[in-house]
Amino acid sequence: MIEVEDVEKIRIAYFRDGLSIREISRTQHHSRRVIRRAIESADPGEYRMVQERPAPVLGPWKAKIDALWDESQQMPRKQRYTARKIYQELQKEGYTGSEVTVSRYVGQKRQASRAKQVFLPLEFDPGADAQVDWGEAVVELAGERVTVPLFIMRLNYSHARFGMAFPFQKQEAFFEGHIQAFRFFGAVPKRITYDNLKTAVYRILSGRNRQEQVAFVAFRSHYLFESRYCTPGQGHEKGGVESDVGFSQRHFRAPMPRGGAYEELNNLLAAACRRDLDRRVRGSQESVAAKLATERPLMLERPPTDYKAYREHLATVNPYGLVPLDTNRYSVPGHVSKEVRVRAYAFRVEILAGEEIIAQHPRCFGQEQDVIEPVHYLTALVQRPGAFEHAVPMRRWRAEWPPVYETLLAELRRRWPDERGLREFLDILALHKDHPSELIVQAVETALKLGAVHLDGVQLCLRQLTAGQEQPPALDLSGHDRLAGIGQPPVNLGQYDTLLSRS
Structure with a gap:
């Protein structure tokens, strides 16, 4: 050329x-x-092949390849011939050429058979439609680089978008993402488009028909929106939210966020979504925030209470006072060998006996971990004080409790060398069941200063702290002669004489 x-x-x-x-x-x-x-012409033009290049080895086999290709197109997609399979079939019949030559020819046929897709610009009515999808982002969480799933919801009219990070894509996270998105937008879209997510779809039927998960139907019924599902493999049917996944990833990765908990990461993403409301969509004279204000009155109102986004199952407390959830275990107070209900939210766990919540924990995202609240084991330790030094709950607690607790324990053991000092200390620790830790620490410090180193002394200091101010001084009634006798009536000893005369 x-x-x-x-x-x-x-x-x-x-x-x-x-x-x-x-x-x-x-x-x-x-x-x-x-x-x-x-x-x-000064234009050199493009290279055009006038005639097909000779293929002395492959040429006689092209008709056979074409036949296998046509046969393959009639088969189910997962059972069609690959280029390697076609090459192997040709070898059986005596083909001596290379596999690369066959692969190149099959690739040309595959490229020629693909119809060029044409997309249409879409326009949506205010408040009518939204799209939901999951994405991923790499973050540094508690010093470790991890990949976290991102829940993304986009309103089709205003282009307002909301994103939230989760440790997994389970149903409780799926529901919680919706709830927080509805709060962010201030209303509920009338219809939401999804991929065929397992958290929403139980079975794909013909066309756009789906057999939905029972829990998702209940969730949708609570907020009264409609659901719509994309054709399998046709992600472009919700292309808007697909691009928003990239938006959220960029805001996570530039720079890579660092935090100790998911709450910090989600605060970062929520701030980015709020700033994004100030942008103007191409072709529109209004900002995203202005368009959101236009469509919000046309959306569905949020219910007075949010849906309880948890997954619940029954479990039995083991002899160590632990309840299983996934691969982890969570402590409960003194309900050994009883059946309880475990409610797994996205970021917390509730454990109930009947209708009473007996324990709450932050949800653990590790594997085979025991999440222990030391206060749950104080009753058992009072009965078995000899286990204090080696009990796992106490050893974990002692590693992080304030130094004043060690001072208190040493003083109690000095006063009562037998187990009474330890029992008194455990009774003081039991105050954590009803009072915040900061207040108990102040009460212990005050009791040590006053020399009231016992349970009653700590309780007295705790009551004074909770009462707030000191007792007000007595009211000065000097100058008010008419009120001077109130509250201090004179003693009438004559009443005793009357009593004695009657006897």
Whole structure:
């Protein structure tokens, strides 16, 4: 193929130097046909294959490959011939060429068979439609680099978007993402489009029909929105939210966020979503916030109470006072070998006996971990004080409790060397069941200063702290003679004489 520099030389030689086509062909070594084309146009044109390249080895087998290809197109998608399978079939019949040659020819047929997709610009009514999808982002969480799932919801009219990070894509996270998105938008869209997520779809039926998960139907019924599902493999049917996944990833990755908990990461993403409301969509004179204000009155109102986004199951407390959830275990107070109900929210766990919540824990996202609240084991330790030094709940607690507790324990053991001092200490720790830790620490410090190193002394200091101010001074009634006798009536000893005279 002639280059643009060669065309320039030909045109200069012909038009400026006055050389003939014959002379140019002799000096520049181009055919006369090429020279005439360069004289006609300065554009060198594109390379076009005039005739197909010879394929002496593959050529006789192309008809066989075409037949196998046509046969493959009639099979189920997962059972069609691959290029390697076609090559193996040809080898059985005597083909001696390379696999690369066959793969190249099959690739050409595959490319030619693909119909070019044409997409249409879409327009949505205010408040009518939204889209939901999951994405991923890499973050640094508690010093460790991890990949976290991102829940994304987008309103189709205003282009307002909401994102939230979760440790997993389980149903409780799916529901919690919706709830927080509805709070962010201030209303509920009338219809939401999804992929065929397992958290929503139990079975894909013909067309757009789906058998939905029972829990998702209950969730949808609570907020009264409609659900719509994409055709399998056609993610472009909700292309808006697909691009918003990239938006959330960029806001996570530039720079990579660092935090100790998911709450910090979600505060970061929520702030980014709020800032995003100030942008203007191409072709619109209004900001996203203005368009959201327009469509919010046309959306569904949020119910007075949010849906309880938890997954519940029954469990039995083991002899160590622990209840299983996934691969982890959570402590409960003194309900050994009783059946309880475990409610797993996205970020917390509630354990109930009947209708009473007996324990709450932050949800653990590790594997095979025991989440222990030491206060749950104080009753058992009072009965078995000899286990205090080696009990796992106490060892974990002692590693992080304030130094004043060690001072208190040493003083109690000095006063009562027997187990009474330890029992008194455990009774003081039991105050954590009803009072915040900061207040108990202050009460212990005050009791140590006053020398009231016992349960009653700590309780007295605790009551004074909870009462707030000191007792007010007595009311001064001097100058108010009419009120001076109130509250201090004189003693009438004559009443005793009357009593004695009656006896």
